[in-house]
Amino acid sequence: MRILPFRRAAAIGAVALLSFGAAAALGSSPAYAKANSQVTVVHGIPGQAVDVYVNGKKTIPDFQPGKVAGPLSLPAGQYDIALTKPGDAIGSALLKVDNAEVPGDANISLVAHLTADGKPALTPFANDTAKLAAGKARLTVRHAAAAPAVDIRAGGKPVFEGVTNGKEGKADLDAGTVSADVVLAGSDTRVLGPADLDLKEGTATIVYAVGSAEDKTLDIVSQTITGLHSAPGGVPSGDGGQADGNGSLPWYGVGAAGILLALFGLTRLVTGRR
Amino acid sequence: MSSRRGAPRTRPGRALPLTLLSLGLGLAVTAGAVACQSQPADDFGAPAVTTLASSAPPALRVPIQDGKPPQADAGDEPARLRIPALQLDATVDAVGIDAATGDFAVPPSVDQVGWYRYGPGFSARAGSIVIAGHVDSAAEGKGAFFRLGALKAGEPVTLTGADGKERAFEVVARERYRKTAIPLEKYFARDGAVRLTLITCGGPFDTKTGHYRDNVVITATARS
Numbered sequence: 496m497r498i499l500p501f502r503r504a505a506a507i508g509a510v511a512l513l514s515f516g517a518a519a520a521l522g523s524s525p526a527y528a529k530a531n532s533q534v535t536v537v538h539g540i541p542g543q544a545v546d547v548y549v550n551g552k553k554t555i556p557d558f559q560p561g562k563v564a565g566p567l568s569l570p571a572g573q574y575d576i577a578l579t580k581p582g583d584a585i586g587s588a589l590l591k592v593d594n595a596e597v598p599g600d601a602n603i604s605l606v607a608h609l610t611a612d613g614k615p616a617l618t619p620f621a622n623d624t625a626k627l628a629a630g631k632a633r634l635t636v637r638h639a640a641a642a643p644a645v646d647i648r649a650g651g652k653p654v655f656e657g658v659t660n661g662k663e664g665k666a667d668l669d670a671g672t673v674s675a676d677v678v679l680a681g682s683d684t685r686v687l688g689p690a691d692l693d694l695k696e697g698t699a700t701i702v703y704a705v706g707s708a709e710d711k712t713l714d715i716v717s718q719t720i721t722g723l724h725s726a727p728g729g730v731p732s733g734d735g736g737q738a739d740g741n742g743s744l745p746w747y748g749v750g751a752a753g754i755l756l757a758l759f760g761l762t763r764l765v766t767g768r769r
Numbered sequence: 770m771s772s773r774r775g776a777p778r779t780r781p782g783r784a785l786p787l788t789l790l791s792l793g794l795g796l797a798v799t800a801g802a803v804a805c806q807s808q809p810a811d812d813f814g815a816p817a818v819t820t821l822a823s824s825a826p827p828a829l830r831v832p833i834q835d836g837k838p839p840q841a842d843a844g845d846e847p848a849r850l851r852i853p854a855l856q857l858d859a860t861v862d863a864v865g866i867d868a869a870t871g872d873f874a875v876p877p878s879v880d881q882v883g884w885y886r887y888g889p890g891f892s893a894r895a896g897s898i899v900i901a902g903h904v905d906s907a908a909e910g911k912g913a914f915f916r917l918g919a920l921k922a923g924e925p926v927t928l929t930g931a932d933g934k935e936r937a938f939e940v941v942a943r944e945r946y947r948k949t950a951i952p953l954e955k956y957f958a959r960d961g962a963v964r965l966t967l968i969t970c971g972g973p974f975d976t977k978t979g980h981y982r983d984n985v986v987i988t989a990t991a992r993s
Contacts, residue, residue: 629957693840696887726956727957728872731875733974754797757792759786
C-alpha cells in the first residue's frame with residue numbers, strides 16, 4: 496500500500512467534511528454549543544489488520560478487516576488519523592490523513608477501503624440519523640470496493656442502480672428481512688450475495704461492499720445505528736363507548752331534579768306559614 | 770295549660786311541602802354522591818414515570834463489532850398478561866404498526882391484548898415493555914382493559930413469557946391524557962429503567978367519530 500492515492504482520498508474526504516461543516520455552520524448555532532460527533536471506523540481493506548491512531552494516540556489496536564469500531568465521541572475540530580500495521584511506529588503508517596475536519600453534532604463513518612482501481616483510501620461518509628417513522632428501518636448501501644458500477648437489488652428487484660465507488664444508495668423501508676444482492680450495473684451478473692438482511696425497526700443498517708472484484712475478495716461489512724425509532728402515531732383502543740367517563744351525566748340530572756323539588760317544598764313551607 | 774296550645778304541631782297543610790323538601794334533599798345528596806363516585810379516580814404516580822424514563826444509560830465504551838449483516842433475533846414476546854385485581858388473564862399478541870394509519874396495531878379481538886414487538890420484550894433489562902388493549906369495541910363489547918383505569922398503586926401485574934417463565938410487576942402510576950397530548954415517546958422509550966406500560970382508551974366518547982378522547986396509561990415496575 497502506498498501513501499500517494501491516499502492523499503486524493505484524504506482531499507476528497509476533507510472537502511466532504513468541510514462542506515458538511517459549512518452546512519452545519521449555516522444552522523447558525525455557535526460552534527461551542529455543538530455536541531460531539533459520533534465517528535465510527537469501518538475496516539474494508541481485505542487481508543491487513545491495522546492499528547488506528549487518532550491525533551497520535553493508538554485508539555483501536557489490532558483492528559481486523561471486516562470489523563466496525565466505535566462510535567468514538569469526538570468534539571468538533573481537526574484530527575490526524577493514521578493506520579499502521581499492528582505494532583508499527585506511526586511514522587511508517589500505511590494510510591495517513593492530517594487535519595481531517597470533524598464538524599460538530601454529526602454522525603460519520605470513516606471507511607478504510609479500496610478505490611475503484613484498487614488503491615487503499617480512507618473515506619468519510621455522513622450518516623443519516625434522522626428519526627424513522629414507527630415500523631420503518633433505513634437501509635444504506637455504500638460502494639467501497641475495487642469494482643465497477645453496480646446495482647443493488649432487494650428481492651431480485653434493483654433498488655439502487657449504477658452505484659460507483661464512494662457513492663451510496665439509501666431508502667427507508669418497512670422493518671423486516673430483505674434478501675439483497677449486488678450485480679454489475681445493468682446486468683444479472685451477481686458479484687455479491689444474496690444475503691438476508693434483517694432490517695430492525697428504528698435502526699439504520701449501512702452495508703459496505705468492500706474488497707476487490709479482481710482479487711475475488713468482494714465481501715460486505717455492515718454497520719448498524721440504533722435509536723432512530725419513533726413512537727406510534729397513537730393507540731386507538733376502543734370504539735364502543737361503554738367506558739365513557741361521563742357515565743355520571745344522568746346522575747347530575749337526578750341531582751338537579753332533587754334540588755328543584757327541595758326548593759319547591761321549601762317555598763311551599765314558607766308561603767304556607769302566612 | 771295554655772302553654773300546650775302553643776306547642777308546635779304539624780299542620781296538615783305543611784306535610785306535603787316537608788315531604789317534598791326532604792325527598793328533594795335526599796335525591797340531590799344521593800345523586801351527588803353517585804356522580805362523584807362514578808368519576809374516574811385521581812391520577813397518581815406521574816413523577817415516578819418521569820424518573821423511570823430518564824434513568825441514565827450505561828457509559829459508552831468504544832466497542833468493536835463484527836461487520837456481519839444483521840440477523841433476526843430470537844423472539845422475546847410475552848405470552849400472557851395477568852392482573853388479579855381485574856380478574857384478567859389475557860393472551861398477548863405480538864403486534865406492530867397499522868400501515869394505513871401509523872398507529873399501534875391493537876389486536877381487533879377485544880379479549881386479546883397487543884405487545885409492541887418493536888420495543889423492549891419479555892426479558893428486557895431496559896426500557897418500556899408496552900402492551901395495549903381495547904377498553905371496549907362496538908362489535909364485541911367490553912374489552913380486556915375495560916377496568917384498567919381502576920388499578921391502584923401496588924397492585925400486582927404478571928407477565929408470562931413464551932417459555933412459561935413469569936415476571937412480576939407492580940403498579941406505580943395511573944395517568945390519563947388527551948390523545949392529542951399524550952407523550953407517547955416516553956411510553957415507547959427503549960431506554961431508562963425497565964417497566965411495563967399498559968395503555969387503553971378512556972374519557973368521554975365521541976359518538977360521531979367513534980373514538981374516546983383520552984388514553985389511560987398504567988406504569989408498573991419490576992417487583993423486587
